[in-house]
Each structure stands twice: as structure tokens, then as C-alpha cells.
Amino acid sequence: MEEENNVTSTSPHRLRHRKRSSTEVVLDGNPSPLLVNDQNKYKSFMVRTYSTIWMIGGFVMVVYMGHLYITAMVLVIQIFMAKELFNLLRKAPEDKCLPGIKHLNWHFFFTAMLFVYGRILSQRLANTVTADQFLYRLVSGLIKYHMAICYFLYIIGFMWFILTLKKKMYKYQFGQYAWTHMILIVVFTQSSFTVANIFEGIFWFLLPASLIIINDIFAYIFGFFFGRTPLIKLSPKKTWEGFIGASVTTIISAFFLANMMGRFPWLTCPRQDLSTGWLHCDADPLFKPEPFTLPAWIPGWFPWKEMEVLPVQWHALCLGLFASIIAPFGGFFASGFKRAFKIKDFGDSIPGHGGITDRMDCQMVMAVFAYIYLQSFIVSQSVSVDKILDQILTNLTLEEQQALFTRLGQMIGYS
Amino acid sequence: MEEENNVTSTSPHRLRHRKRSSTEVVLDGNPSPLLVNDQNKYKSFMVRTYSTIWMIGGFVMVVYMGHLYITAMVLVIQIFMAKELFNLLRKAPEDKCLPGIKHLNWHFFFTAMLFVYGRILSQRLANTVTADQFLYRLVSGLIKYHMAICYFLYIIGFMWFILTLKKKMYKYQFGQYAWTHMILIVVFTQSSFTVANIFEGIFWFLLPASLIIINDIFAYIFGFFFGRTPLIKLSPKKTWEGFIGASVTTIISAFFLANMMGRFPWLTCPRQDLSTGWLHCDADPLFKPEPFTLPAWIPGWFPWKEMEVLPVQWHALCLGLFASIIAPFGGFFASGFKRAFKIKDFGDSIPGHGGITDRMDCQMVMAVFAYIYLQSFIVSQSVSVDKILDQILTNLTLEEQQALFTRLGQMIGYS
Numbered sequence: 001m002e003e004e005n006n007v008t009s010t011s012p013h014r015l016r017h018r019k020r021s022s023t024e025v026v027l028d029g030n031p032s033p034l035l036v037n038d039q040n041k042y043k044s045f046m047v048r049t050y051s052t053i054w055m056i057g058g059f060v061m062v063v064y065m066g067h068l069y070i071t072a073m074v075l076v077i078q079i080f081m082a083k084e085l086f087n088l089l090r091k092a093p094e095d096k097c098l099p100g101i102k103h104l105n106w107h108f109f110f111t112a113m114l115f116v117y118g119r120i121l122s123q124r125l126a127n128t129v130t131a132d133q134f135l136y137r138l139v140s141g142l143i144k145y146h147m148a149i150c151y152f153l154y155i156i157g158f159m160w161f162i163l164t165l166k167k168k169m170y171k172y173q174f175g176q177y178a179w180t181h182m183i184l185i186v187v188f189t190q191s192s193f194t195v196a197n198i199f200e201g202i203f204w205f206l207l208p209a210s211l212i213i214i215n216d217i218f219a220y221i222f223g224f225f226f227g228r229t230p231l232i233k234l235s236p237k238k239t240w241e242g243f244i245g246a247s248v249t250t251i252i253s254a255f256f257l258a259n260m261m262g263r264f265p266w267l268t269c270p271r272q273d274l275s276t277g278w279l280h281c282d283a284d285p286l287f288k289p290e291p292f293t294l295p296a297w298i299p300g301w302f303p304w305k306e307m308e309v310l311p312v313q314w315h316a317l318c319l320g321l322f323a324s325i326i327a328p329f330g331g332f333f334a335s336g337f338k339r340a341f342k343i344k345d346f347g348d349s350i351p352g353h354g355g356i357t358d359r360m361d362c363q364m365v366m367a368v369f370a371y372i373y374l375q376s377f378i379v380s381q382s383v384s385v386d387k388i389l390d391q392i393l394t395n396l397t398l399e400e401q402q403a404l405f406t407r408l409g410q411m412i413g414y415s
Numbered sequence: 416m417e418e419e420n421n422v423t424s425t426s427p428h429r430l431r432h433r434k435r436s437s438t439e440v441v442l443d444g445n446p447s448p449l450l451v452n453d454q455n456k457y458k459s460f461m462v463r464t465y466s467t468i469w470m471i472g473g474f475v476m477v478v479y480m481g482h483l484y485i486t487a488m489v490l491v492i493q494i495f496m497a498k499e500l501f502n503l504l505r506k507a508p509e510d511k512c513l514p515g516i517k518h519l520n521w522h523f524f525f526t527a528m529l530f531v532y533g534r535i536l537s538q539r540l541a542n543t544v545t546a547d548q549f550l551y552r553l554v555s556g557l558i559k560y561h562m563a564i565c566y567f568l569y570i571i572g573f574m575w576f577i578l579t580l581k582k583k584m585y586k587y588q589f590g591q592y593a594w595t596h597m598i599l600i601v602v603f604t605q606s607s608f609t610v611a612n613i614f615e616g617i618f619w620f621l622l623p624a625s626l627i628i629i630n631d632i633f634a635y636i637f638g639f640f641f642g643r644t645p646l647i648k649l650s651p652k653k654t655w656e657g658f659i660g661a662s663v664t665t666i667i668s669a670f671f672l673a674n675m676m677g678r679f680p681w682l683t684c685p686r687q688d689l690s691t692g693w694l695h696c697d698a699d700p701l702f703k704p705e706p707f708t709l710p711a712w713i714p715g716w717f718p719w720k721e722m723e724v725l726p727v728q729w730h731a732l733c734l735g736l737f738a739s740i741i742a743p744f745g746g747f748f749a750s751g752f753k754r755a756f757k758i759k760d761f762g763d764s765i766p767g768h769g770g771i772t773d774r775m776d777c778q779m780v781m782a783v784f785a786y787i788y789l790q791s792f793i794v795s796q797s798v799s800v801d802k803i804l805d806q807i808l809t810n811l812t813l814e815e816q817q818a819l820f821t822r823l824g825q826m827i828g829y830s
Contacts, residue, residue, distance in 0.1 A: 148791035151784070155741060162747045165649060170755030178597050185600070234580060272826075326570060332577045340585035369566070376563035385819045388807060392823065396800065401827050404800045405820070408807065412816050 047351050055350070055359075056213070063206055067271045070198050070205065075117075078191045080356045082109055084347035085183045094172045100164055101173070105180050107157045112184045115150040116192040118142065136398065143394050190364035193371035200374060203267040207258060207316060208370040211323035212362045214253050219246035219328075235335040247324035254320025255313050262287045262310045286312040286378070315378065322369050323362075330365035334358070466766050470774075471628070478621055482686045485613050485620065490532075493606045495771045497524055499762035500598045509587045515579055516588070520595050522572045527599045530565040531607040533557065605779035608786035615789060618682040622673060622731060623785040626738035627777045629668050634661035634743075650750040662739035669735025670728050677702045677725045701727040701793070730793065737784050738777075745780035749773070 062073045086105050095101060122143050142149075165173055197204040222245030223238065231238040261267050269281035292309040294302070334357070338344070347355020379386075392401055477488045501520050510516060540554050557564075580588055612619040637660030638653065646653040676682050684696035707724040709717070749772070753759070762770020807816055 145791055147787055151787045158748070159741070159744050162649070162744050162751065165751050167648070170751055174752055174755045178593060181597065181600070182593050185596070233582070234577070326574070329574050329577050333573070336577065336580050336585055337589055340589045372562055372566045376560055385811065385815050385822070388803065388811070388819060389822060389826070391806075392803060393826065396803070398827065400800050401823070404803060405823050405827060407800070407804060408816070408820050408823070411804070411808070412813065412820060 051351050059209075063202060066266075067198050067202065070202065071195050074191050074194050074198070075113075077356055077360065078187055079109075080347075080349060081360060082183060082187050084349070084355045084357050085187070086180065088343065088346065089175070089179050089341070091172070094169060097166060098164070098169060098173065100160070101176060104157060104160055104164075105176075107160070108154070108180055108184060111150055111153040111157060112188050114153065115146075116188050117195070118146050118150065122146070140397070186364065190360075190367050194367040197367065197371055197374065199271050200379065201268050201270050203261050203312075204370060204374050205367075206267060207254070207261055208319055208323065208366045209363060210257060211250055211254055211320055212327060212366050215246045215250040215324050215327070216362070218249040219243060222246055222249075232332060234332050234339070243328070250324040251317060251320040254316040254323070258313045258316030259310055262312050286310065286315075315373070318373065319370060322373075323366055326369070327362040327366045330362040334361035462766050470765070474624075478617060481681075482613050482617065485617065486610050489606050489609050489613070490528075492771055492775065493602055494524075495762075495764060496775060497598060497602050499764070499770045499772050500602070501595065503758065503761065504590070504594050504756070506587070509584060512581060513579070513584060513588065515575075516591060519572060519575055519579075520591075522575070523569070523595055523599060526565055526568040526572060527603050529568065530561075531603050532610070533561050533565070601779065605775075605782050609782040612782065612786055612789065614686050615794070616683050616685050618676050618727075619785055619789050620782075621682060622669070622676055623734055623738065623781045624778060625672060626665055626669055626735055627742055627781050630661045630665040630739050630742070631777070633664040634658060637661055637664075647747060649747050649754070658743070665739040666732060666735040669731040669738070673728045673731030674725055677727050701725065701730075730788070733788065734785060737788075738781055741784070742777040742781045745777040749776035 062069050086102075122139050125139050161173070161177055194205060197208070219238070219242040221242075223242030226241040226245065227239035229240040230236060231240050231243050265279055265281060265283070268283065268287045269279040271279065287310055289308040289310055291306055293306050294304065334346075338346070345354030346357035349356050350359065392404060396404065477484050501517075576588070576592055609620060612623070634653070634657040636657075638657030641656040641660065642654030644655040645651060646655050646658050680694055680696060680698070683698065683702045684694040686694065702725055704723040704725055706721055708721050709719065749761075753761070760769030761772035764771050765774065807819060811819065
């Protein structure tokens with residue numbers, strides 16, 4: 001949620017009071033030094049808006065460039081997030097006695113990276129390099145022994161951890177070990193699901209991400225103008241007005257954005273390999289416009305009786321509902337966490353916003369939902385074909401694949 | 416490792432000293448109240464041996480009863496482990512203010528249970544109930560929306576956690592949340608891999624588990640009689656003599672145990688459904704005896720020049736090597752953890768041994784290794800063109816088969 005992370009930004013609720021009595025310094029019983037200096041407040045607002053525009057611009061640019069670049073962006077964000085989070089619960093005096101602890105964290109990070117992306121990417125890499133026999137074998141070998149290699153790397157880290165345990169540091173070291181694992185699980189779950197979404201079609205990455213951005217922005221705006229009723233104790237700056245206003249806006253946007261985005265093959269076609277060229281595919285029925293008769297309760301003065309709807313728009317409504325009702329809990333969770341450990345922000349990478357993690361809290365919850373929704377209610381029809389294709393590409397040599405192709409052709413009466 | 420968990424058992428190293436000067440109370444500078452009372456010590460030894468015999472007896476019995484019962488045993492062990500671990504970092508005063516915290520843990524536990532076993536078991540359940548159309552549809556539905564159902568349950572827990580956050584308790588609650596997740600990951604990773612091994616053939620569960628038991632027992636015995644040189648600071652009762660003696664014994668046992676176990680179809684055949692009847696299968700080539708000519712460096716007086724070896728015995732050597740060299744690190748990890756949090760044992764379920772978790776530390780590391788070894792170096796070899804064709808013809812509709820044919824053609828560059 002936009003409003004909560006930046007302690008220097010002004011609460012909409014307080015702002016309303018301030019308008020009435022602009023000379024007061026103590027507003028509602030709490031002395032609030034942040035509201036004293038108007039210039040500071042507006043400066044912070046400007047910095048924040050400026051960063052937001054740059055971020056959204058960069059985002060649109062990367063989306064335009066395609067799957068591989070979006071994936072790279074996700075990876076970079078992930079590395080920065082891990083860095084912010086790794087540093088969060090570190091204590092300098094303990095770290096001095098444990099010189100290797102930082103390397104161990106990154107060892108686990110890159111093991112997790114290999115584990116998660118090794119499979120997704122090498123599968124698509126195998127589809128890309130079939131021309132070169134040597135490369136193809138190398139990649140096939142990597143795919144085949146992928147799990148064993150990752151396990152081996154993990155065990156090295158595990159033994160490294162145990163062999164570097166130091167007396168009187170046990171508790172700190174076990175705490176760090178657990179923290180590292182929690183971070184890796186959270187960061188990699190969300191980013192691997194995000195990458196999976198991207199390759200199913202940019203649509204499945206772009207729509208959910210946009211909905212969260214829209215929800216964040218409109219929660220801020222509605223809270224700014226109408227916010228009166230506090231929503232949750234955890235984030236005192238959030239209001240029911242912001243929450244409800246943003247929800248309605250997000251759900252409506254979801255419906256129309258899906259219609260817009262669903263018309264570009266660049267966004268809707270899945271990507272099977274790692275090339276970056278133009279995408280062609282037969283549009284999935286989800287993205288083919290269908291006539292939709294408006295229900296009878298629509299008042300008579302409404303100019304249209306029928307409209308063209310892409311079936312995917314109904315799914316978009318579910319995504320919008322989730323983005324506006326459930327995903328904000330990701331933000332509450334992050335607020336609570338920051339309160340528990342008395343941290344202001346997770347980092348300071350984005351001027352006016354805090355750390356990257358501060359902007360990703362709801363995105364993470366959303367990406368996982370989008371993945372599960374897509375796999376359960378949309379893709380699952382063709383899951384068995386995909387699964388078997390996956391098996392064929394993973395386990396069989398090229399000659400065996402050709403043999404299989406020929407025999408399958410004979411069996412189903414082709415060729 | 417056997418020797419470390421029971422604080423009342425005697426260190427082999429100290430025992431040697433005691434024989435020389437049986438009247439001394441302070442032996443090597445540390446006053447050790449445990450060694451004063453001989454009767455107590457032997458009593459504890461007896462209790463421990465008695466428990467061990469009961470455990471091994473029960474284990475053999477369950478293995479004899481078959482896959483479903485072994486799985487049930489794994490599930491029971493898992494529930495007890497989770498219970499022990501959930502209680503470990505609890506603090507009574509904080510818990511009083513948070514009445515729901517216990518239920519939340521178990522909510523996550525059963526969600527994880529459904530997630531992990533729902534898939535494995537319902538797949539096999541589907542193979543069992545194909546006769547009944549209604550049941551079959553129900554199970555198919557469960558499989559299809561399995562991920563979505565589990566995600567929904569998780570999100571409920573997540574929101575529950577956030578909505579019950581209490582001021583001044585944040586840090587404790589977030590700590591508990593992280594701890595619960597760590598427990599679930601550790602417990603479910605190992606137990607789901609164990610269950611997967613069981614259904615690949617009891618052999619793949621029984622051999623690794625036996626090797627750990629053998630290694631534990633012989634580390635204790637070798638340490639008892641020859642232990643002089645301390646192995647690692649983390650567990651001061653472990654000795655190099657115990658470690659090396661146990662390793663050699665375990666590796667040799669692995670080779671011969673594999674030969675014994677490899678001759679029973681009950682142990683070697685995979686189980687495709689949930690029935691408990693007798694198993695028949697064509698023996699995998701791994702379990703067919705092959706003549707093996709002993710290498711030339713074997714001395715001339717050795718009576719045999721050739722012996723019959725099952726190919727699986729060579730793999731058993733790798734399992735033995737891991738069980739004796741790497742798996743003990745699971746024990747070191749548990750020791751370190753107990754030291755860090757100043758706990759004597761994880762629980763008190765097994766008289767003389769401590770908690771169930773104390774006996775499972777190395778088993779957990781081993782089960783994961785066995786799974787990954789099996790999947791990487793054994794199972795994947797036998798995925799053949801025939802097997803995949805069989806899958807295609809049994810599981811896909813004609814339209815899906817045609818779709819697969821077309822897509823495979825595109826991927827391997829035909830058509």
C-alpha cells in the first residue's frame with residue numbers, strides 16, 4: 001500500500017485536520033514533528049511522485065522489450081530484495097566475529113536461484129539451442145542432474161554452516177540461518193511464480209502487477225480526499241474510505257484493462273523458448289471477443305444493449321477482487337513486521353518510497369495468486385499435454401524424441 | 416547420532432578414565448554429577464536399550480505390513496515431531512495473551528499436510544477407485560483444484576495471523592510465524608520425500624533408514640570401546656574412532672543389506688495404488704543378479720574368484736557413504752540447535768532417548784538424499800519411449816494426443 005511506508009509522507013486523515021487549523025503543531029494529542037514543516041512535506045511528496053513516474057516509465061519500457069527483459073528485471077529486483085532483507089536483522093558486533101556469514105547467505109541465494117530458474121530457463125534454453133549438438137547435450141545434462149546438483153550445493157552450505165558454528169554465537173547463527181531460509185522462500189516463491197506467469201504470456205504478469213499499482217495509487221488518492229475512518233491498527237494511516245474507493249476502482253479497471261491488454265498478441269501469446277523475436281500464435285479462445293447481452297436491470301437510458309467482451313475479462317474481475325481485498329494484507333504483514341523489529345523501511349533504494357521490498361509487499365502476494373489462479377482455472381485444461389511434453393524433453397535424447405514422434409504418428413493414424 | 420542426546424548416558428571417553436580410577440568423582444577437571452551414581456547410569460543404559468529394541472521391533476512389524484502402514488507411521492511421527500517443535504520456542508506468559516496461536520500453528524500444519532499428501536495420495540486413490548464413477552469424479556476434482564484449495568487455506572491462515580496481531584506482541588508473533596514455517600518446511604520436506612520413496616518400493620525407504628540406524632548404533636559401540644579423540648566441539652561426546660568405525664561398518668552393511676533386501680519383491684516393486692495386497696512385478700534390472708569377477712588385487716587365498724552381485728548394490732555403496740559421512744551433520748545441526756536454545760532434548764516421548772525429533776535428525780537428511788539420488792541416478796534412466804507412449808495412450812484423449820503430436824513436431828523441428 002502506498003501510504004504507509006514513508007513515514008515522512010502525510011496522513012490524509014491528519015491532513016484534513018491540518019487544513020482547519022494550520023497553526024497547530026500538536027494535532028490529535030500526538031506531537032507530530034512531521035507536520036510542522038510544510039516545505040519538507042511537499043518536497044517529500046514531489047520526490048515520491050517523481051520516483052513513481054520513473055518507475056512506471058521504466059516498467060512500461062521493459063514490458064515493451066519482452067519476456068527475457070522482464071525476467072531479467074524480476075531477477076534484479078529479487079537480488080536487491082534479498083540484499084535488503086539479508087542486512088535487516090544483521091548485528092555488526094556479531095558479524096565481526098563471523099567473517100563468512102555474508103558469503104554463506106549468498107551461497108544459499110545462488111543455490112536457490114539455480115534450483116528455481118535452472119529448470120524453467122534450461123527447458124526453454126534446450127528449445128533454443130537444438131541446432132548445436134554439444135550445447136544441447138550440455139543443457140540436457142544440466143536438466144537431468146539439475147536437482148542433484150542443487151542438492152549437492154545446498155549440502156555444502158549446510159556443512160559449511162555447521163563447521164563454522166562458534167561458541168556463544170550459536171543463537172545468532174541459527175537465527176541468521178532461519179532468517180536466510182525464510183527470505184529465500186518468500187523471495188523465490190514469488191519471483192519464480194512471476195517468471196512462470198511471464199512465459200505463459202506477458203498478460204498474466206502485467207495485469208496483476210498493474211492492478212496492484214492501481215490499487216496502491218487509488219487507495220492513496222481516496223484516502224487523501226475522503227479518508228476519515230481508520231482501517232487497521234497495524235497501519236494507522238490506512239482508512240476504510242481509501243480501501244473501498246480503491247477496491248471499486250481496481251475491479252472496474254481490471255475489467256477494462258483486460259479488454260485492452262487482451263488484444264495484443266505480444267501480451268497474450270505464451271513464449272516457449274528464450275528468443276526475443278516477434279510472437280505469433282492462434283489466439284486462445286479466452287482472448288476472442290464474444291457478444292455479451294447486458295442484463296435486464298440495466299436502466300433503459302443506457303445507450304448499449306450488447307457489448308463485445310473477451311472471456312478473459314471475467315477472470316480479470318476475480319484478479320481485481322483479489323488485488324483489492326486480499327493483496328493489501330501483504331502490505332499489512334510488512335507493516336507489522338517493520339513495527340515488530342522497529343524498522344522504518346526495508347531499505348533506501350527508491351527515493352521517497354523506501355526500499356524495493358517496501359514496494360513489492362502486495363506484488364508478491366498477487367503474483368502467487370495469479371499463478372495459482374492461472375494454473376487451476378485456466379491452463380489446467382492442457383496440463384497433461386504439457387506435462388508429457390516436459391517429460392519428453394527432459395528425459396529423452398533427440399533420437400528418442402524423433403522415434404517417439406514417428407511411432408505416435410503411426411498410432412494416431414497420421415503420417 | 417546415538418550418543419549425544421541423552422545427557423544421562425556416559426561418554427565413552429570418560430568411561431575409560433573411570434575404569435582406571437573408579438573412586439574419583441571429578442574426572443577431567445569438570446565435576447560430572449552424572450558419573451557419581453553408577454546405578455543410575457546403568458539403569459539409563461537399560462532403559463535406552465529397552466526402548467531401542469521396542470522401536471526396532473515395531474519398525475520391522477510395520478515394514479512387514481506394507482506401504483500404507485509405513486506411510487501412516489511416517490505421518491504419526493511427523494505429527495509428534497511438529498508437536499515437539501511447535502512447543503519448543505513457546506513462552507507461557509505470551510501465549511496467555513494469544514489464545515488462538517496454537518490453533519493457527521495446526522491450521523498451517525494441516526494445510527501443509529493437504530498440500531503435500533493430497534497430491535501423492537489422491538493420485539493413487541484415483542487409481543484405486545476408478546470403478547465408482549462418483550468417487551472418481553470427486554477425487555479428480557480434488558486433484559485438479561488441489562493447489563487452489565491449499566492456497567485458499569493458506570491465505571485464510573495468513574489473514575488470521577494478521578488480524579490477530581496484538582500490540583507489544585508483534586515480535587513474539589512474527590517469531591512464532593517464522594518458526595512455524597521453518598518447522599513445516601523441514602518436517603514436510605523430509606516426510607514427503609520419505610513417502611515418495613516408500614511408493615517407489617519399500618527398499619528405497621528401508622535401506623536408507625536402516626543404514627542410519629546401523630551408523631548410529633555402531634558409532635555408539637565404537638565410541639564406547641575405542642573412543643579417545645573428540646570429533647567436533649558441538650557434540651563433545653562424539654569421537655573420531657566412533658565416526659570412522661561406524662562409517663566402515665555402515666558402508667559394508669549397505670553392500671550386503673542391499674543384496675538381502677533386493678531379493679524380496681515386496682520390498683523392490685513400486686506400488687501404484689493404495690491397496691495393501693501382494694505385489695507382483697517384473698524385477699527391475701537393478702535387482703537381477705549379475706556375475707561379478709573380483710579384481711586382481713584380491714589375495715590368492717580368498718576362496719571366491721567370482722560372485723553374484725545385484726547392480727543395486729553399487730548404488731547402496733553411495734547411500735552408505737552418505738549415511739556415514741554426511742548424514743551425521745543432521746545430528747550436529749540438532750546438537751547445535753539444542754545448545755543455542757539451551758534445550759536438553761526436543762521432547763520426552765521415548766524413554767531414554769528424548770523426543771522423537773532427537774531420533775529423526777539424521778533420518779531427515781538421509782531421506783531427502785535417498786529421494787534425490789533415486790530420482791536423479793536411478794528412476795530417470797528407465798523413462799523410455801515405450802513408457803511415455805503408454806502414458807500418452809492411457810491418459811490423453813484423442814484430441815490431446817493430436818495436439819501433443821503437433822507440438823512435439825514443432826519442437827523437434829519436424830512439420
